[in-house]
Amino acid sequence: MKSEAKVVLAVAAALLAMELVARPFEPRLSLDLAHIRGFDQLAERVGKASNGGEEASPVLVLGNSLARNGVDAEVLTEGLRDAGMKEPRLVFMTADSTDIAQWLYGYRRYLDGPGAKPALVLLFTARSHLSDRRIQGPEAMGAYYVANGDVQSFLREDAGSLDSACSFLLGRVSRLFAARGRVRPLLFYNWVPGYEVAARQINQGLGDGALADEPPAHGSGEEVGEVGEVQPGGEKSAQSFHRLERLIETVRESGVKLVIVTVPLPEPYRMPEAIREICRKNEVPISLVGESAWLPDGRFPDGYHLNPEGAAEFMEALSSELKGMLSE
Amino acid sequence: MWFNSFGFWIFLAVVLAVHSRLGHRNRNRFLLLASYFFYGCWDWRFLSLILFTTAFDYTAARAIGRSESPAVRKRWVTASVCVDLGILGIFKYFGFFASELERLWEVMGLGSWTPAFQIILPVGISFYTFQALSYTIDVYRGQTKPAGSFLDFALYISFFPQLVAGPIERSSHLLPQVENPRPRCDEARFRDGLYHVLTGLFKKVVLADNMAWIANHIFSKPPSDLAPLEVLTGVYAFAFQIYGDFSGYSSIAIGVAKWLGFDLMENFRQPYFSTSPREFWRRWHISLSSWLRDYLYIPLGGNRGGKWQNYRNLLLTMLLGGLWHGASWTFVIWGGLHGAWLAVHRWSEGTSARTRVRGRLYQAFALLVTFHLVCLTWLFFRAESAEQALGMLGALWGDWKMTDLTATTLTLICFFAGPWMIFEWWIERKGDSLALAKVAWPWRAMVYLYIVVMLLFFPPPVPSEFIYFQF
Numbered sequence: 126m127k128s129e130a131k132v133v134l135a136v137a138a139a140l141l142a143m144e145l146v147a148r149p150f151e152p153r154l155s156l157d158l159a160h161i162r163g164f165d166q167l168a169e170r171v172g173k174a175s176n177g178g179e180e181a182s183p184v185l186v187l188g189n190s191l192a193r194n195g196v197d198a199e200v201l202t203e204g205l206r207d208a209g210m211k212e213p214r215l216v217f218m219t220a221d222s223t224d225i226a227q228w229l230y231g232y233r234r235y236l237d238g239p240g241a242k243p244a245l246v247l248l249f250t251a252r253s254h255l256s257d258r259r260i261q262g263p264e265a266m267g268a269y270y271v272a273n274g275d276v277q278s279f280l281r282e283d284a285g286s287l288d289s290a291c292s293f294l295l296g297r298v299s300r301l302f303a304a305r306g307r308v309r310p311l312l313f314y315n316w317v318p319g320y321e322v323a324a325r326q327i328n329q330g331l332g333d334g335a336l337a338d339e340p341p342a343h344g345s346g347e348e349v350g351e352v353g354e355v356q357p358g359g360e361k362s363a364q365s366f367h368r369l370e371r372l373i374e375t376v377r378e379s380g381v382k383l384v385i386v387t388v389p390l391p392e393p394y395r396m397p398e399a400i401r402e403i404c405r406k407n408e409v410p411i412s413l414v415g416e417s418a419w420l421p422d423g424r425f426p427d428g429y430h431l432n433p434e435g436a437a438e439f440m441e442a443l444s445s446e447l448k449g450m451l452s453e
Numbered sequence: 454m455w456f457n458s459f460g461f462w463i464f465l466a467v468v469l470a471v472h473s474r475l476g477h478r479n480r481n482r483f484l485l486l487a488s489y490f491f492y493g494c495w496d497w498r499f500l501s502l503i504l505f506t507t508a509f510d511y512t513a514a515r516a517i518g519r520s521e522s523p524a525v526r527k528r529w530v531t532a533s534v535c536v537d538l539g540i541l542g543i544f545k546y547f548g549f550f551a552s553e554l555e556r557l558w559e560v561m562g563l564g565s566w567t568p569a570f571q572i573i574l575p576v577g578i579s580f581y582t583f584q585a586l587s588y589t590i591d592v593y594r595g596q597t598k599p600a601g602s603f604l605d606f607a608l609y610i611s612f613f614p615q616l617v618a619g620p621i622e623r624s625s626h627l628l629p630q631v632e633n634p635r636p637r638c639d640e641a642r643f644r645d646g647l648y649h650v651l652t653g654l655f656k657k658v659v660l661a662d663n664m665a666w667i668a669n670h671i672f673s674k675p676p677s678d679l680a681p682l683e684v685l686t687g688v689y690a691f692a693f694q695i696y697g698d699f700s701g702y703s704s705i706a707i708g709v710a711k712w713l714g715f716d717l718m719e720n721f722r723q724p725y726f727s728t729s730p731r732e733f734w735r736r737w738h739i740s741l742s743s744w745l746r747d748y749l750y751i752p753l754g755g756n757r758g759g760k761w762q763n764y765r766n767l768l769l770t771m772l773l774g775g776l777w778h779g780a781s782w783t784f785v786i787w788g789g790l791h792g793a794w795l796a797v798h799r800w801s802e803g804t805s806a807r808t809r810v811r812g813r814l815y816q817a818f819a820l821l822v823t824f825h826l827v828c829l830t831w832l833f834f835r836a837e838s839a840e841q842a843l844g845m846l847g848a849l850w851g852d853w854k855m856t857d858l859t860a861t862t863l864t865l866i867c868f869f870a871g872p873w874m875i876f877e878w879w880i881e882r883k884g885d886s887l888a889l890a891k892v893a894w895p896w897r898a899m900v901y902l903y904i905v906v907m908l909l910f911f912p913p914p915v916p917s918e919f920i921y922f923q924f
Binding site for chain 2: 287302327
């Protein structure tokens, strides 16, 4: 065999071996990835709770790390019970750095099938997570979020560019490719001196959390673009909300109730009027409890996510609103 | 259509597949179409500009070639130079002169004045204009025959791998390859091309873009907010960014051209192993430095005449070389610094030739000094303004404490640039830029696997555009 063919084959064989090793090893790359890989089990739990004779009401907490840190499960469960829900059982789909794209396709892939329907979906979001922005991490969309039946619609409506579509398709066939963005943070946050501080400084300077080089574990990463509306490369995002409308339609068609909940941030913000209008039009309740910065100082230790005290206070405030919303 | 985008590689796969099935003439027609499509993806409107330059220089060169009269020949070459430089001047320097005029207007107290329109800079205009200029000048000098076919000449001007960021080819080198049947992509060509493409991608995606993440941050901060070591390591990061970015592009261009049967000229030869400014310019952006030497420095008188004339020629050449990069005072200062440094080096060569020690220690010292002086010039090249560059220089005098940013920058430079510099050191010792292509295949496979793994797992947090596309 000619030597260059040997070189190419050797590299391809090594990559194939790495791909085979990566599949079982993948969840160990980060807690977040382990959480994502657990979506199948999450759907099973929802199915068991709703159909398995447990007489429980599965409640899906949909969001990102803002929701994961901002939800006090105990207080929320109690609040839902007070609102008249029978045996509420929370399940979390709250992967890091996700927004409406991952929430829409993730819901459709894991929970839109027969037998895995939650009784209620609580969608936790801040101002910019619901707009139709450029897809962040198309390779992860391909590997973890988009169902086979949605591939065509994703490529047609959401991929956005040829490069994004290629990354999506590569992520679909290769876990090595899909999880590649996890290696750098895992290595650098643990081994490069001063990296956490330096990366935070640099990402703040970039002015968009979407560009963050995120830490490997839960709880300390910056989230997708809450800082501003400017996309990587400087383009202004179009303020459209088609994905939100599709999610509302998907959830409604499966007969599940959806409530949108705004999450508190250190600074007050206002949900765009278009979102309020979509909610009004589709009769989706929206809690604006997070819009105003009413929590006392010290509730955001990393400047972005709520601490446990803040989460409990947020849930108490939400619970009082949920009563009215769920009885409607 | 970036070289580091999937779109480009899909485009290239189609081009290679069709190209391999065609005969020579049809290959040229197809490559010309592909090149125009490639350029049109940036901005189709500027295709008309390339077509105009191509048509004008083709006509001028044919007129020069046909005429026996020195006056006619001179008139045509002058026209070609004026038209080419005129287009370049309008599109590249109009904004600069307009803003300078605006400032002057205000200083003179004549109120505010703003130009009525702004001009967009066409991608790669400096590169293809210099390539076109060299052709008509070479025909005038009798060093090249006028192209026999408009189509061949159009392909020479717009050949897509090197159209937007070089290497700036000479007609004596590239045009015969366009006009005559080219070798097919055999194993040796595939091997050499693969080497250039993979190393180019590594330099661009892994080295340059990861360094850009840091350098962009440091250069975006006010100098007063920077610690001395942050300035120093930020400039180091930029030095590796610009090297990886530009030489990476050149490598990919050379590799892709190899697969299409062309041999482009080498554009970089381990420049950070230089031990003097003269050596640096023989290793850095070789196609531009040799262009400036042949079409500017030597016509100005070169090193003929007195030493002061020689120093003036060096300074003028580098000043114009700086201005070639862009219409900004920082580029002019950058060029001026290199010119002055070359002149001082030329002077020192004349005075200390007999006493110079050429041991390894001296070489290492000279290498370090040269690298740091190059970095000093990069500071002006990268800064948004001369004030920022001077402010950053001033920030070097302070408390040399190790900050988190400094520690991170140094570690990342070692991680990304360290292995590449060791590899270059090995190439330097072998004295053969294709040394890796000549070792036993398992070694090559290991290096390629390393490159692929780095490309896979260490893409930059923020991808950057190719720096030289703006020139």
